Every structure is written in C-alpha cells, then in structure tokens.
Amino acid sequence: MKTTAAALTGGKPDWEVMEFDLDEPGVGEVLVRMKVAGLCHSDEHLQHLGLPMTFIGGHEGAGVVEAVGPGVTGLDIGDHVACSWIPSCGVCRFCVRGQGNLCDLGANMMTGELANGGYRFHRDGEDVGAIAATGTFARHAVLDQRSVVKVDKDIPWEWISLVTCGVATGWGAVVNAGKVVAGDAVAIYGCGGIGANAVSAAVQANADIVAVIDPVQSKRTFAEKLGADAVYATADHAQADMWERTHGVGVDVAVVTVGVVTSDIIRSAFDLTRKGGAVVLVGVADDATEETLQLSSSMLTLYGKRVIGTLYGDCNPRADIPQLLRMAKHGKLDLDSLITRRYSLDQINNGFRDMLSGENIRGLIIHDD
Template sequence: MKARAAVLWEAKSPWVVQDVELDAPKAKEVLVKLIATGLCHSDDHVRTGDLPIPLPIIGGHEGAGIVQEVGPEVHGVEVGDHVVLSFIPACGKCHWCTTGHSNLCDRGAFIAGGKQLDGTFRAHADGKDLGSMLLLGAFATYAVVAEDSVVKIDKDVPLELACLTGCGVMTGWGSAVKTGEVSPGDTVVVVGIGGIGGNAVQGAKMAGAKNVVAVDIADAKKEMAARLGATHFAGSVEEAKGLVNELTRGVMADVAILTVGVVHGDMVQQMLELIRKGGRAVITALARMGELDAKLHLMELTSFQKEIRGSLFGAGNPRSDIPLLLGLYKSGQLKLDELVTKTYRLDEINEAYDDMLAGRLLRGVIVHEH
C-alpha cells in the first residue's frame, strides 16, 4: 500500500515528504494508521549526524494511531485498537523485561539499524529500501511495526495527546520520579525545558518536590515551565546555582536533571555543582555518538558521595507505564494539553523543526491527514 512519509535521504539535509510503498505486516507485526506524531529532538540528531543511523530513513518515533491490520502470530492487539508506539520494543521475555526493566529490553539493540526485527525493510521509495526511525517511522500516515513496539490504550484519550507518552512524557516524568527518585520536600533542578524537560518538571512536582527550578536560555520557557509546576526559573546554570544555594540555605539540590538538546562533557560537572552531598545528577539528554570526554571533579564525586545516573525512557516500562500516565491524565493529575505548543501538517515538518530549534515550542505535534 502507499503512504505519505517524511524521509531523510542525507544528513544535514531537509526532510523530504513524499509517497512511499509499504509492505504488508509479517509475523508478529501490525499495520498502524498514524493519527499524530510528536516532534522529538532525537530525530533532528539523525538529521545533523549526531546519531549516525543508516540513511535513508523515515523519521518519527513518538506516534499514536489505530491498528489497521495484524500479521500472523499477533496476539496482543487487534484491528481497531488504539495504540501508542514505544521506541523501545518490549519482548516481555528477556532478562531485563522479566526483572521490570523493559526500557532496557535486549531488542533495543536493534533500534538504531533502521531495519525491522527480522533484518528486512517494510518501506520503499525511488527504488530503495527505507529504514524506520527506532523501528517505527512515525512521520508517516501509516507504518508497519513490531507488535513488541505497540502499547494498547483506552480509546477515550485523544491520540494527538497520547502520542506524547511514547517518548517525551515518559522520559521526562520518569527521569524525575523513577531515575531521580524525587521525594516530598525535595529541591529539584531541571536544565533544558523542552518536551522532556517540561515533563521532568511535571514529574518532580507530582512526586512532591518543594522547589522545582527550571533552567533554560529561552525566556519564553519561563511561562511554559510555570504551567507545568516549576516554582522558579533561571536563565543559566550559573544563575540557578545561586538561586538553589539561597533556597536551600547552602545545602543545594537533592536532584538535578539534564535535558538539553545535546549533552557536552563539560556539563556533567555543572550538574554535580548543583546537587547536595549524596545528591543525584540525572543525565537524560543525548550526547554525540562516540563522545567519551566528561569533565568532573573526582574528589567531589567520592568525598561528597554524589551520584551520576543515566536515564533511558525515564526508566519506564512501556506496557505498564504508558497506560499509567494516561490514567493520570484522565484523572486530571498529568498535563498533556498544556504540552502542545503548536500542531502541524506532515508537509510542514521542516518548519516545525525550525520552531523547535529556535526555542518556540514545548512540544510540537504533527497531525496526519488521511
């Protein structure tokens, strides 16, 4: 069948929106009609070359839609089900899944290659095979994906909002609640207020933090962060250090979460300087592939018993935590409507990423036309 998709043919070039040919789903795969896809910075990392994923590729990994067809051996979903796509497939059988860490599922090793789990492609255009970003390729009207990559959800949640839980909401919220282990009364600093950082603010507030300091160089993010629960705002890490010092009478923050667009090695020490003795620095944002150098004061790390924690998908389990988050939304405790700054058509994807990179968006969402 034919679909419309945003294809990246070469690094550092614009997305090309064009017709593509999709194969039917094979065993343990489903065909999903995408209703909406969130704009995540990770897709732009592929465009810039920071994430060296093989090209050409259909972008997009924060999608939600409706199952249209199921292949053989599919048992968890059926035609008509509403689903959120999870960029981390969860097999449910490996060591990580069975011990409650399905964000680390062994099948995650396949997400950077562009091919499906059986090593072949489902999308084609101009005589070439097209990869699918993180096994999904959600910048498209339709996608063929593994059953392991879809999570069935209730049909009463708008898919234009549900899509956000497939990456940004879970990653940010979980960075505070799960990886950061924020507790009532804590002081938390979130550096970088985009789709992930905004949800880290939400998670910290929901976990009971007394002070939530949002840090961003864009002044427009101050009001956005306040809507999500930030109690204070700083325009730089240096400004935040002085503010946190004052708020905590010199103790410093319990948790600091780094959610900027691209992590550089000198940022690690900045995070350590924000936290107290025994505090936790959570590194959620991505660095360039292969970057090994990080600046940190090793004596401070040991003597003050500080911790540096990485966070993938907010340490969340897709099949349980995506429905959990949507349940919190339905009960009025989690904000999703407030995350969406602007919606776009698929043909406007390059304009949408210009807006994101200029700091004008908390989250942009592409609503697919059928």
C-alpha cells in the same frame, strides 16, 4: 501498498516528504495508520549525521491498527495504539526485572530494522530503515507487535502520542531514575518537551524546591505555570541562588533534559548537587562519540554523588504508558498544555525550526486521514 513519509536522504539536513513502498505485516507484526506524531529533539539529532542512505524519522506517535500479521496476539483491526520506540518482549532478563526500557529487542533501534529482521519500507528497490523501527513520520508503518501498546479508544490521539516519549521520559527521569520524594530540592536543566514533564513530576512528588534553568523566557514562564518555584536563564544564576535557598547544601537531584548536552551543563548540574545527591542525564550530545562527561573522580567519590543515565525515563512502556494516560483522564496530568503548535507532514521542517528556536514545548504532526 504505497505510503508517504518524511525522511532524510542523501546527506541533506532537511526532511523530505516522499512516497515509499510498504510491505504487508509479517509474522507478529501490525500495520498502523498513524494519526499523530511528535517532533522530538532525538529526531533532530539525525539531521546532523549526514546519513548517506534514506532514513524515515519519527518515534513518538499514535495510530490505529489496519491489518495484523500471522501470530499477532492481543491486537485487532481498529485498535488504538501507542508506538513504543523501544520494543518490550517481556521475556528477556531486562524485561522480567521490570526494565522494559532496556529490552534486548532495542538493539537495532538506530538501524531501523524490525525485531524479526529486515525492513518493511522500500524505495526504488532499496530497503529503508525507520528510527527505532517505528517511523511515525510515515502515514502508514508496519511495526512489531512488541513496539505497540494498546490503549483505550476514548483517549485523544494527541495525548497518546505525547506519552510515548516526551511525557514518559521526563516524568520517569524524576520519579523512576531520580527517585525524587517529598521535601527534595530538584533542579531541572531545560524545559522543553521532556523537561516540562520533569517539572510536573517534581511538583506532584511534593518536592520542596523545583528550580528550572532555561535560556528561553517563554519556557521559564511555562515552568512557573507548571509550579516551578524558581527559574533561571543561566546555570550561573541558578548556582548562586540555589546555594542560598538550600542553605549551602545543594539540590538533592539535578535532571538534565536539554536538547544538546554539553560538558559544561553536566558540570554545572554536578556542582549544584549535594553530597550523596544524583545527576540524572536524559539528553545526549549531537555527536554520540563526544566525551561530554568530564568530572572530578575525587569529588564523585569524596562526596558520594551519583551520575545516572536514563533511557525512556526508566519506564516500562507497557505499564507506564497506560498509567500516564489514566492520570491524564483523571485530571492528574495536564497534557493539552504541552502542545504548542500543530503541523501537517509537509510543514515538518517548519516544526523543527520552531523547536530549535525555542518556540515550542511540543510540536505535533497531524497526519491526514
């Protein structure tokens, strides 16, 4: 079949909407008609790689199953599904230990190759990969059944899309990785699509102080609406005031969710963290080879601090995606407020520009039926 998708091609930095050939689903695979896709900074990082090949973007999204391949279990035509950008096989050593976010099937996440091998998108006779083997910037995509999570049909498409990356990652960074408990002091660097959910999680965990550092005034205002106790435009301002608020102790947990992580941000978070505290790293640098973790090993040891990297907020997608959606249905999680703007697929470059300029908490691509 033919479908359209937004892709990077020929080393160009902007997304292009073009037509692709798409295979029928193979063994253990499903054809999904995408309804909503989220604009996440992880996709924007691809624009800096100068990829020589064509590569389809989008890893946050939701859709409806339109066809199932041989051997598919638990999924039928018409089912509503969330796209999990890390597949979860349920049987590898990581999955059976509750670490579905580290499933071995995620090994080809950046090549776009499906878990069963090979590619399902093609253009001009060439194979085309899709980020995380999902490709939610496509109107249709073939996904491995282990990359989708069935959800209730009465849940809004936009909610489903939101929880597949930004919500799960931000929430999990606080609850799962940071293990924030009542009475903790928490500093969150960045209040975008991930950081905003980290704020909500810290507030619901009854943290004593929730501080947010973000240079964008509108995001600081949004953080206050979510329940943040203190907001700062710079890390230096946070450093001075939070030491006073914590009586010279420092914060229990610092969560770094900024779109582009630098050594300065990590060092600021480390310095603000108390003895025995933790720095949780969510974001990445534009250049994956850049060594941004430059800290004093003596201070790490003598003060017993921890630096924790977290992927997908240490979530188990098959358990946590439905749980977060149940919380939203029961009024325990406000997802609608995260949506800043909606775009058509043709407006995708406008959406990423709005994100980089700080105008969006989360922008969404609404696919045409």
